[in-house]
Amino acid sequence: MHLLVLGGTRFLGRHLADLALQRGHRVTLLHRGRSGSGLFPQAEHLIADRNADLSVLDGRRFDAVVDTSAYWPRQVREVAARLAGRVGHYQMVSTISVYADPDAGALTEDATLATLADPATETVSGETYGGLKVLCEQAAVDGFGAGRTLLPRPGLLVGPHDPTERFTWWVRRLLRAAPGSEVLAPGDPAGPVQFIDARDAAAWMLAQAESGRSGPFNLTGPATPLSMEAFLATARRVLAPADPPPRLCWVAEDFLLEQGVASWTELPLWLPRRSDGIHRTEIARALATGLQCRALEATLQDTAAWARAAPLSRAGEGPPRPPTGLAPEREAALLQAWHTTPRG
Numbered sequence: 203m204h205l206l207v208l209g210g211t212r213f214l215g216r217h218l219a220d221l222a223l224q225r226g227h228r229v230t231l232l233h234r235g236r237s238g239s240g241l242f243p244q245a246e247h248l249i250a251d252r253n254a255d256l257s258v259l260d261g262r263r264f265d266a267v268v269d270t271s272a273y274w275p276r277q278v279r280e281v282a283a284r285l286a287g288r289v290g291h292y293q294m295v296s297t298i299s300v301y302a303d304p305d306a307g308a309l310t311e312d313a314t315l316a317t318l319a320d321p322a323t324e325t326v327s328g329e330t331y332g333g334l335k336v337l338c339e340q341a342a343v344d345g346f347g348a349g350r351t352l353l354p355r356p357g358l359l360v361g362p363h364d365p366t367e368r369f370t371w372w373v374r375r376l377l378r379a380a381p382g383s384e385v386l387a388p389g390d391p392a393g394p395v396q397f398i399d400a401r402d403a404a405a406w407m408l409a410q411a412e413s414g415r416s417g418p419f420n421l422t423g424p425a426t427p428l429s430m431e432a433f434l435a436t437a438r439r440v441l442a443p444a445d446p447p448p449r450l451c452w453v454a455e456d457f458l459l460e461q462g463v464a465s466w467t468e469l470p471l472w473l474p475r476r477s478d479g480i481h482r483t484e485i486a487r488a489l490a491t492g493l494q495c496r497a498l499e500a501t502l503q504d505t506a507a508w509a510r511a512a513p514l515s516r517a518g519e520g521p522p523r524p525p526t527g528l529a530p531e532r533e534a535a536l537l538q539a540w541h542t543t544p545r546g
């Protein structure tokens with residue numbers, strides 16, 4: 203298969219390109235040449251800014267296109283104007299954030315989609331990101347046809363090369379834990395957490411491109427439910443010193459909220475119970491079409507190996523993100539306050 207990846211040199215797209223090359227596909231990558239310099243010499247590289255000039259695509263044909271770098275519908279329309287009729291299969295990488303009410307219950311692909319007050323907005327923010335991806339999905343279906351368009355909706359993507367320091371923040375936190383020290387563990391130990399190793403997402407996406415499947419698919423993991431307690435206990439076992447291991451100190455969500463701790467950003471992955479809908483996403487459709495999630499231990503070990511060698515990542519593209527993770531002094535102050543606050 204001749205595969206075009208719009209992107210392909212940073213994280214999800216990078217894993218996808220890597221896998222496609224390993225599987226013997228002919229791969230073309232379109233990017234600006236800013237990320238991953240020197241990657242994939244065996245691929246064709248089209249250097250272009252998709253916001254400025256996509257004429258490098260004129261007259262080209264591809265069996266499949268995976269679009270990892272669209273955030274505005276006009277970007278998808280521009281690709282369709284250049285390639286529609288000459289592409290067998292088009293994947294528009296969307297997001298789990300497309301749903302209007304993530305906390306309404308277990309999120310299936312049929313849940314109501316978000317709408318934007320201003321569909322012409324050019325601002326990508328936490329408020330507009332999901333609604334803009336909905337419009338990108340619609341532009342993909344309009345441009346390439348529903349039968350040729352696959353809409354992967356990933357949850358939190360994790361693993362080596364993640365530019366966002368969310369899952370990786372926990373990896374670094376456990377790696378630097380001193381023997382016997384306390385690590386702040388947020389909220390309800392039994393609360394759910396979902397994320398997917400970007401390599402597993404890429405493998406599923408490539409398989410769908412090979413088979414030409416279409417439609418929307420939630421794409422997160424693991425295959426069986428994971429609690430915050432199981433996640434942190436596994437991370438501690440895999441990453442932290444064993445003699446003696448650090449202690450997980452569970453701090454109640456009401457206390458964290460009273461102290462002004464920002465869920466998801468200051469304590470990555472943690473969401474208060476009333477707004478943890480994106481950790482309750484239904485993934486039966488992806489599992490039934492071959493999604494396989496590797497063991498958490500493997501994701502932790504591989505992320506740690508990469509994080510040890512990688513400097514703290516810059517934020518990725520997409521919605522601007524505040525700095526991720528509790529500073530060590532703030533964590534220590536919160537733990538002290540938790541231990542000294544009388545509780546009834």
Ligand SMILES: NC(=O)c1ccc[n+]([C@@H]2O[C@H](COP(=O)([O-])OP(=O)(O)OC[C@H]3O[C@@H](n4cnc5c(N)ncnc54)[C@H](OP(=O)(O)O)[C@@H]3O)[C@@H](O)[C@H]2O)c1
Nearest residue numbers: 209210211212213214215233234235236237252270271359
């Ligand atoms: N991270 C998550 O947890 C998460 C969750 C849900 C959905 N998603 C979605 O997953 C997708 C994956 O992003 P990724 O960063 O992992 O993909 P990626 O393909 O690994 O990296 C982004 C690529 O796009 C290229 N690019 C960026 N702007 C461009 C432009 N104006 N013109 C041409 N090329 C451009 C970058 O190269 P250059 O910089 O060299 O141009 C890079 O190759 C995104 O659509 C995101 O919305 C991510």
